[in-house]
Amino acid sequence: MQQAPVTKPHEDDNNDLDLMGLLGTLIDHKWLIAGVTGAFMAAGVAYSLLATPVYQANALIQVEAKKSDPLGFSDVSSILGKESPSVTEIELIKSRTNIGAAIDNLQLDIEAQPNYFPVIGEFLARRFKSNTENSVASPLFGMNSYAWGGEKLKIAQLELPEELLGKELTLVSGEAGYYTLLDDDNNVLAKGRVGQVYNENGIKLLIETLQANPGSTFSVTRYPRLTSILDYQKALDVSERGKESGMIGLALESTEPKIAIQTLNEIARLYVQQNIERTSAEAAQSLSFLKDQLPQVRKDLEKAEQALNAFQIRSKSIDISLEAKAILDQIVALDTNISTLKLQQAEMDRKFTPQHPAYRALMGQLAELTSKQKRLAKQVEGLPTTQQELLSLTRDLKVSTEIYTQLLNKSQELDVMRAGTVGNVRLIDVADVDLSSPVKPKKALIILIATLLGGFLAVGTVLFRKALNRGVENPDDIEKLGLPVYASIPFSSLQKVEDDKSTHGRGTRVTPLLASSHPTDLAIEGLRSLRTSLHFAMLEAENNRLMISGPSPKVGKSFISSNLAAVIAQSGQKVLLVDVDMRKGYIHKMFGIPVENGLSDLLAKRCDLNTATHKSEVENLYVIGRGQIPPNPSELLMHKNFSDFLEQISAQYDMVILDTPPFLAVTDAAIVGRQSGTNLIVTRFELNPAREVELTMRRFAQNGIDLKGAIFNGVEKRASAKYGYGAYGYYNYEYKSDSI
Numbered sequence: 133m134q135q136a137p138v139t140k141p142h143e144d145d146n147n148d149l150d151l152m153g154l155l156g157t158l159i160d161h162k163w164l165i166a167g168v169t170g171a172f173m174a175a176g177v178a179y180s181l182l183a184t185p186v187y188q189a190n191a192l193i194q195v196e197a198k199k200s201d202p203l204g205f206s207d208v209s210s211i212l213g214k215e216s217p218s219v220t221e222i223e224l225i226k227s228r229t230n231i232g233a234a235i236d237n238l239q240l241d242i243e244a245q246p247n248y249f250p251v252i253g254e255f256l257a258r259r260f261k262s263n264t265e266n267s268v269a270s271p272l273f274g275m276n277s278y279a280w281g282g283e284k285l286k287i288a289q290l291e292l293p294e295e296l297l298g299k300e301l302t303l304v305s306g307e308a309g310y311y312t313l314l315d316d317d318n319n320v321l322a323k324g325r326v327g328q329v330y331n332e333n334g335i336k337l338l339i340e341t342l343q344a345n346p347g348s349t350f351s352v353t354r355y356p357r358l359t360s361i362l363d364y365q366k367a368l369d370v371s372e373r374g375k376e377s378g379m380i381g382l383a384l385e386s387t388e389p390k391i392a393i394q395t396l397n398e399i400a401r402l403y404v405q406q407n408i409e410r411t412s413a414e415a416a417q418s419l420s421f422l423k424d425q426l427p428q429v430r431k432d433l434e435k436a437e438q439a440l441n442a443f444q445i446r447s448k449s450i451d452i453s454l455e456a457k458a459i460l461d462q463i464v465a466l467d468t469n470i471s472t473l474k475l476q477q478a479e480m481d482r483k484f485t486p487q488h489p490a491y492r493a494l495m496g497q498l499a500e501l502t503s504k505q506k507r508l509a510k511q512v513e514g515l516p517t518t519q520q521e522l523l524s525l526t527r528d529l530k531v532s533t534e535i536y537t538q539l540l541n542k543s544q545e546l547d548v549m550r551a552g553t554v555g556n557v558r559l560i561d562v563a564d565v566d567l568s569s570p571v572k573p574k575k576a577l578i579i580l581i582a583t584l585l586g587g588f589l590a591v592g593t594v595l596f597r598k599a600l601n602r603g604v605e606n607p608d609d610i611e612k613l614g615l616p617v618y619a620s621i622p623f624s625s626l627q628k629v630e631d632d633k634s635t636h637g638r639g640t641r642v643t644p645l646l647a648s649s650h651p652t653d654l655a656i657e658g659l660r661s662l663r664t665s666l667h668f669a670m671l672e673a674e675n676n677r678l679m680i681s682g683p684s685p686k687v688g689k690s691f692i693s694s695n696l697a698a699v700i701a702q703s704g705q706k707v708l709l710v711d712v713d714m715r716k717g718y719i720h721k722m723f724g725i726p727v728e729n730g731l732s733d734l735l736a737k738r739c740d741l742n743t744a745t746h747k748s749e750v751e752n753l754y755v756i757g758r759g760q761i762p763p764n765p766s767e768l769l770m771h772k773n774f775s776d777f778l779e780q781i782s783a784q785y786d787m788v789i790l791d792t793p794p795f796l797a798v799t800d801a802a803i804v805g806r807q808s809g810t811n812l813i814v815t816r817f818e819l820n821p822a823r824e825v826e827l828t829m830r831r832f833a834q835n836g837i838d839l840k841g842a843i844f845n846g847v848e849k850r851a852s853a854k855y856g857y858g859a860y861g862y863y864n865y866e867y868k869s870d871s872i
Contacts, residue, residue, distance in 0.1 A: 157598050158591060160849075165590040172586025176579040182255045185570035189392035191382040191400050192373075192561035195221045218372045218380055221557065225370050225382070225403050231361050234398040240391075241360035242290050244303070246279030247349045257281040266343055276347040285350050286341035292354050293334040296321075301352045305344040313337065313352070368399070382563070385572070389565040396563035407557045429536045436532045468534040470501050603818035604825065607844050610815060613826050616841040618669070618812065619662035623848045624655035627691065645722065646691075647698035648750055659692070659699045662843060666700075666810070669840060673809030675782050680812050680843075681792045681801040683828040685716075687816040688845040693791035694722055701753035705786040708745070711758040712804055713793045714765040720757030723748050730759025734777065735768045741780065754785070769803040778807055795828050805837040813839065817846040 158165065195218050224230065235241050248254040249272075260269045260281025269281035285303065301321065302314040309326040313335075322337055324330035330337040344350070355363075373379040382400060386392035477494055484491045604610055607617035627646050647656050670676065680696075682689045690711075697709040711719040714732045725746045734744040734756070746755050762768055781788050790808060792801040805811045811832070815825055825842070832839040 154595065154598075157594060161590075161594045165587065165594065168590035168593075169583060169586040172589070173579060173583040175586075176582025179582070180573050180575035180578050182251060183573045184254055184258075184387045186385050186387055186572035187389040187392060187565045187567065188383055188385045188571045189389065189396045189563045189565045190561070191396050191559070191563040193221075193225075193380045193382065193400060193403070194558050194560050195378045195380060196556040196558075218376070218378055221403075221407075222370045222372065222380060224406070225380070225399065226365050226368060228358075228361050228365075230399060230402050230406065231364050231368070232357065233402050234395060235357065235360050235364065237402075238391075238394060238398055239287070239290075240364065240395060241355045241357055242287050243351075243353045243355070244285045244287055245351050246283040246285070246344070247277070247302075247351055249275065249278040249280070253278055253280070257283075268343060268345055268348075271345060271347075276345050277349050279344065279348055279350075282343065283345075283348060283350075284341055284343040285339070285352075287338070287352070288340040289329070289336060289338040290352070290354050291334075291336035296335075297354055297356050298359065299353065303350040303352050305342060305346055305348045305350070307346050309342060311339065311342060364395075379560070384563075389567060393563045393565055400559050400563070404557055404559055411556065429532065429539055432532045432535075466501055466504055468538070470498065471535045472538065473498050473501070602821040602823075604815060604820055604822055604844075605818055609822050610825055610842050610844065613822060613829060615825065615829055615839065617844050618665045618841045619658050620844040620847050621658040621662070621688075621692065622654040623817070623846045624650075624653050626650050626653055627655065645695060645698050645748075645750065647695045647702070656695065656699065659696050662696060663699050663703065670787075670810050675778075675807075675809040676786060677778060677782060677788045677790060677808040678810045678812065679790045679792055679801065679804050679808035680814060681795045681805070682814040682816075683796050683820050683824045684794050685797065687794075687814045687819060689794075689814045690717070690719055690722065690791055692814050692843055692845060693789050694719060697753055697787075697789045698748075698750045700787055700789075701750050704752065706752050706754075706784075708754045708756065708781050708785040708788045710756045710781070710788065710790050712769070712790050712800060714758045714762055714768070714800075715793060715798070717758035717791070717793075719755065719791060723755050723757075725755060725757055727757060728760060730757035732759035732762045732765070732768060734759065735771065735773045736762065737773070741777070766799055766803065769800055774803075775807060795831060796824070802831070802835040802837065805832065805835070805839075811837055811839050812841055812843055814843045814845050817844065817848055819846070 246257070248257055256272075257269070257280055262268075262282050266282075266284075268279075268283055271278065271280055296315070299316055301316070302318070304312045304314065306312060311324060311326070312320060313322040313324075315321055322330050322332070322335050324337060324339070326339050326342045328338075367384060369381075369383040369385075371381055373381050382396055384392050384396045386395075473494060477491075477498070480488075480491050480494060486492070486495075607620055610617050624646060626649075630644065630646075630649075646653055647659070650656065666678065670678070680689055680693045690713075694709060697707045701707040709719065710731060711717040712731060714730075720727050720730065723746065729739040729743050731744065733739045734741065744756050744759070746757070747753075748755050768774065778788070790804055792804050795801040795813065813825075813828055829839060
């Protein structure tokens with residue numbers, strides 16, 4: 133059968149409907165969303181209360197830039213215009229040498245923690261208030277292996293074989309200060325007493341303090357030294373406060389504030405100490421260099437004095453002229469500066485290569501001073517010979533004196549610097565912790581994130597289920613396929629209650645017909661509307677037989693068939709309801725009749741029609757069950773006996789309703805449909821996709837069966853759909869005669 137093309141609505145309308153549909157879907161599942169969000173929020177609150185608080189210790193160090201080295205060199209970083217010295221100092225603070233020394237001094241590679249009761253144990257232990265010193269909480273529920281508050285374990289020394297490093301050991305507290313150390317397989321490694329050294333089998337253990345109930349356990353771990361260093365390097369936060377300020381902040385987070393303070397203070401102390409030692413070593417090295425130069429400079433000075441004295445004796449104390457004296461002063465100053473620079477050059481030869489910028493700058497200064505020295509030498513050549521010689525000797529004496537005095541002063545200065553042990557860093561603020569404000573957990577943030585996460589997951593789950601569920605939600609989607617919808621049957625919560633009772637009773641309880649037990653239920657009102665539509669639809673039918681099938685199981689075919697039969701019978705017509713589903717039919721359970729002597733037995737000639745027919749509690753309604761399950765249901769329906777049976781019952785009843793198996797599952801419905809005057813399928817709200825309904829229509833057409841229409845069953849209240857109840861009222865989709 134060729135179907136007319138379906139006109140698609142405007143794209144903008146589709147978008148609007150989709151947005152409203154999504155909003156409606158969220159409204160429909162508001163309690164689920166609220167419940168999941170509330171659960172996540174409660175979990176966030178519980179975590180915030182139960183989580184161990186983490187505190188942050190802070191310290192502050194000042195780094196003063198080195199303006200010059202002990203011999204007067206300018207700082208190389210200032211010459212090159214690079215970053216402040218704080219960058220280098222930060223790396224020194226976090227160096228393995230510095231961190232490793234702190235770990236060794238404080239034994240930070242040994243971790244000893246009480247074992248708390250899961251989830252709430254540590255929370256209770258933190259809130260334990262000791263009435264007396266060194267008291268511990270009594271075990272709750274007799275669980276003395278857990279710590280409940282006040283427990284302490286301080287290990288003064290722990291040496292383990294290499295194979296036990298990094299493994300979690302268990303220390304069990306005993307009576308009178310005794311203890312037992314177990315490995316991860318509960319094998320005894322050591323037994324000893326507090327204050328006494330245990331040294332056997334490669335294990336050396338000295339416990340300084342053990343405060344716990346007998347039987348309490350502690351987790352003890354000795355980590356490899358390098359592992360501990362790397363862990364603390366990651367945990368230690370070192371940063372400069374402000375650009376090129378020279379102020380370095382140190383921060384360390386820990387659940388034990390006292391240990392955090394001790395650790396941070398030790399790291400800062402070791403860093404300051406090594407800075408002082410480094411400065412003292414530089415001064416000592418420079419002092420050694422100067423002491424090597426002083427004897428030679430002293431010899432040059434004495435030689436210059438002797439030469440000048442000899443000349444004055446020989447020349448009978450000739451004085452220097454004023455012109456020569458002016459030139460002498462300039463020459464002495466230049467020679468002194470050149471000599472100083474040459475000393476610096478000798479020191480630089482040990483530190484830098486000739487290509488280093490500082491070395492090249494020094495050589496530039498030397499070249500400039502040497503050029504000036506040559507110009508003055510030319511002026512000296514214009515003086516008398518006696519004046520030139522006197523000027524030269526006097527210059528040598530003064531230059532040697534200046535250099536010697538300068539080196540002697542610098543030597544004394546370096547000696548004082550070495551003895552003073554003063555570096556260029558100092559500890560401004562010692563480590564401290566604000567116990568009133570832990571940095572973790574951030575309770576408000578955690579609760580907010582947990583709530584948002586719960587809401588996001590709930591909304592995402594609802595929308596994901598919505599995306600996966602492509603079931604039809606309103607009759608328009610079915611009619612767009614070219615199949616009329618005779619009625620929309622609301623979901624019956626009363627029927628759901630009765631079905632649940634029957635299920636809990638393991639199927640032994642008879643489920644009463646909703647049309648009899650609750651005739652005013654909205655689902656029954658929908659079936660009355662269907663009855664009216666069928667009255668006009670069957671006027672031109674070939675016979676009075678109505679087949680009801682469906683695309684798939686669990687669409688409510690039997691519910692529709694049985695209650696529709698009851699509603700029609702209540703209108704005064706004589707109705708026969710036949711369960712043609714000889715595989716899984718259960719109408720006999722709904723009416724409380726025996727399964728024997730049903731349709732299969734009737735077609736197999738094991739009983740007659742009168743025996744197979746049962747009168748129900750509803751007046752004018754008769755029922756034939758499925759009978760015993762046959763091995764060949766389809767063959768029984770294709771046999772002439774079935775056609776004869778249909779002709780016989782059609783003559784005896786005003787209407788015959790045939791409840792068949794799902795059409796897409798087996799071929800039974802196709803066989804029955806060819807002999808029925810009216811054929812309907814039942815589709816369920818949010819269960820059957822439109823493609824499944826379309827496939828069912830195509831299969832009916834391929835088998836030459838005229839499919840009259842559909843019954844839209846199980847319609848629920850949805851804010852996302854136009855069909856519901858409550859504020860919207862029921863939409864009972866009645867068949868219109870002009871659409872037949």
